[in-house]
Amino acid sequence: xxxxxxxxxxxxxxxxxxxxxxxxxxxxxxxxxxxxxxxxxxxxxxxxxxxxxxxxxxxxxxxxxxxxxxxxxxxxxxxxxxxxxxxxxxxxxxxxxxxxxxxxxxxxxxxxxxxxxxxxxxxxxxxxxxxxxxxxxxxxxxxxxxxxxxxxxxxxxxxxxxxxxxxxxxxxxxxxxxxxxxxxxxxxxxxxxxxxxxxxxxxxxxxxxxxxxxxxxxxxxxxxxxxxxxxxxxxxxxxxxxxxxxxxxxxxxxxxxxxxxxxxxxxxxxxxxxxxxxxxxxxxxxxxxxxxxxxxxx
Amino acid sequence: xxxxxxxxxxxxxxxxxxxxxxxxxxxxxxxxxxxxxxxxxxxxxxxxxxxxxxxxxxxxxxxxxxxxxxxxxxxxxxxxxxxxxxxxxxxxxxxxxxxxxxxxxxxxxxxxxxxxxxxxxxxxxxxxxxxxxxxxxxxxxxxxxxxxxxxxxxxxxxxxxxxxxxxxxxxxxxxxxxxxxxxxxxxxxxxxxxxxxxxxxxxxxxxxxxxxxxxxxxxxxxxxxxxxxxxxxxxxxxxxxxxxxxxxxxxxxxxxxxxxxxxxxxxxxxxxxxxxxxxxxxxxxxxxxxxxxxxxxx
Numbered sequence: 001x002x003x004x005x006x007x008x009x010x011x012x013x014x015x016x017x018x019x020x021x022x023x024x025x026x027x028x029x030x031x032x033x034x035x036x037x038x039x040x041x042x043x044x045x046x047x048x049x050x051x052x053x054x055x056x057x058x059x060x061x062x063x064x065x066x067x068x069x070x071x072x073x074x075x076x077x078x079x080x081x082x083x084x085x086x087x088x089x090x091x092x093x094x095x096x097x098x099x100x101x102x103x104x105x106x107x108x109x110x111x112x113x114x115x116x117x118x119x120x121x122x123x124x125x126x127x128x129x130x131x132x133x134x135x136x137x138x139x140x141x142x143x144x145x146x147x148x149x150x151x152x153x154x155x156x157x158x159x160x161x162x163x164x165x166x167x168x169x170x171x172x173x174x175x176x177x178x179x180x181x182x183x184x185x186x187x188x189x190x191x192x193x194x195x196x197x198x199x200x201x202x203x204x205x206x207x208x209x210x211x212x213x214x215x216x217x218x219x220x221x222x223x224x225x226x227x228x229x230x231x232x233x234x235x236x237x238x239x240x241x242x243x244x245x246x247x248x249x250x251x252x253x254x255x256x257x258x259x260x261x262x263x264x265x266x267x268x269x270x271x272x273x274x275x276x277x278x279x280x281x282x283x284x285x286x287x288x289x290x291x292x293x294x295x296x297x298x
Numbered sequence: 299x300x301x302x303x304x305x306x307x308x309x310x311x312x313x314x315x316x317x318x319x320x321x322x323x324x325x326x327x328x329x330x331x332x333x334x335x336x337x338x339x340x341x342x343x344x345x346x347x348x349x350x351x352x353x354x355x356x357x358x359x360x361x362x363x364x365x366x367x368x369x370x371x372x373x374x375x376x377x378x379x380x381x382x383x384x385x386x387x388x389x390x391x392x393x394x395x396x397x398x399x400x401x402x403x404x405x406x407x408x409x410x411x412x413x414x415x416x417x418x419x420x421x422x423x424x425x426x427x428x429x430x431x432x433x434x435x436x437x438x439x440x441x442x443x444x445x446x447x448x449x450x451x452x453x454x455x456x457x458x459x460x461x462x463x464x465x466x467x468x469x470x471x472x473x474x475x476x477x478x479x480x481x482x483x484x485x486x487x488x489x490x491x492x493x494x495x496x497x498x499x500x501x502x503x504x505x506x507x508x509x510x511x512x513x514x515x516x517x518x519x520x521x522x523x524x525x526x527x528x529x530x531x532x533x534x535x536x537x538x539x540x541x542x543x544x545x546x547x548x549x550x551x552x553x554x555x556x557x558x559x560x561x562x563x564x565x566x567x568x569x570x571x572x573x574x575x576x577x578x579x580x581x582x583x584x585x586x587x588x589x590x591x592x593x594x595x596x
Contacts, residue, residue: 015552130444146428
């Protein structure tokens with residue numbers, strides 16, 4: 001199917017499939033305590049590009065795997081991403097009132113519920129993986145549990161958020177900034193691709209090439225975000241432009257300048273394409289996604 | 299070995315084994331961001347009865363399973379329990395300054411780090427399960443992932459904490475109080491026993507009996523906690539006596555009176571013993587643990 005529709009159609013169709021799957025996997029509940037379930041769904045269905053689950057499904061497709069069967073795995077990625085946003089927005093953390101133009105979770109449900117609903121979404125990602133139909137494929141699913149937890153936890157995403165908090169109000173050097181991006185966003189983006197590859201039984205060589213692809217686009221994606229924070233328009237991002245600078249955060253444009261940052265994005269994107277072409281794969285869609293990620297109004 | 303030592307020796311020896319395992323599994327780290335790892339270990343090694351992992355290991359032993367191999371699984375239970383205490387203590391939640399006589403995590407490391415270190419411990423529990431040696435036993439390990447996440451998440455422990463927050467300052471009725479106890483503490487205690495049973499390849503009949511045992515002692519344990527809050531001495535609990543009453547929380551003594559609460563504990567303990575004796579098991583240690591739990595200075 002994917003060969004017949006362009007990337008925008010693909011992103012829209014795939015995003016809708018993911019939302020339907022999440023609606024089924026995290027259904028509305030009228031049971032006590034309702035506010036917990038309302039809060040989880042409020043953030044889970046607050047929009048967004050669904051980039052991580054899209055990457056998982058596009059990788060499964062590139063390997064000729066079963067995209068439909070991979071939907072719960074892809075959803076688990078999005079649930080972890082969503083919980084991380086909920087906790088990052090808390091007053092004790094980034095203290096953000098809005099995300100994607102909507103009030104943040106704790107502004108609507110209160111801090112306690114936002115903390116607990118975030119905890120619940122994180123936990124439910126593993127509940128999904130541990131309880132989905134996996135007959136005969138338990139070893140792969142268990143490895144996926146390990147990959148996801150490693151990427152999300154204390155040597156992955158959480159370490160990145162810790163580093164990002166420490167970066168507020170002081171100038172991080174190049175090494176520290178690379179650490180933040182590799183961990184805060186890079187680890188989970190890379191896991192999204194790797195988990196798709198594991199689910200679709202990639203060879204070691206394929207897994208290695210896809211991991212390289214994911215690391216390159218993960219960093220490019222974050223540099224683009226930094227650039228957009230400087231030059232973007234408020235309505236396109238749904239947050240105040242220059243917010244990073246206002247928080248005193250170091251970013252790629254601050255450390256390297258705009259032109260050099262753009263050059264880095266170009267170089268990383270080329271390397272991502274190169275990684276894909278090094279192994280036999282149906283990689284059209286992954287190539288398109290790489291280009292789309294870096295061409296967001298830079 | 300266990301037949302030769304009394305329960306106190308067993309608890310001390312087993313507690314030390316669990317702490318050694320956790321020290322190996324969550325080692326001190328001198329790498330950036332150090333505060334995250336310090337914060338995780340601060341709460342993980344802040345003492346406590348290690349009741350959940352002890353239950354897991356005692357269950358494995360009752361079934362003749364490999365106690366040494368079960369240590370990472372038992373540790374995962376304690377990591378989830380610890381994260382839940384860290385988040386419960388936060389200013390937005392119970393706002394506690396002390397736990398077991400020591401300053402709470404956020405008083406030492408700050409709120410942001412306490413939130414993130416809690417997230418990291420929760421995640422690391424699943425990382426442990428997903429990456430431990432499990433050759434040929436992946437189906438069991440995956441089921442354990444599902445059990446643990448279900449017990450800890452939105453239909454388990456987190457739902458209990460939500461309900462407990464709502465209980466502050468108002469009187470919960472009997473049904474609501476039973477919900478809080480069954481979810482906030484009961485779910486994870488039951489999971490501790492069930493996960494030990496699954497790990498040691500219990501039969502369905504054994505699993506059912508052990509689940510019943512765990513549910514009974516889980517509730518008895520919580521009622522004893524409620525009673526101790528009324529009649530206990532401050533130094534024994536390491537927190538202010540009457541704290542629940544001061545928070546305006548409903549408890550078993552408030553709803554049922556002290557004598558009826560004590561009678562409930564006796565009845566539940568008897569039922570726990572009965573459940574164990576219904577199946578062939580080496581249950582001495584589990585019987586002793588049930589008696590020990592309810593005889594804490596009631």
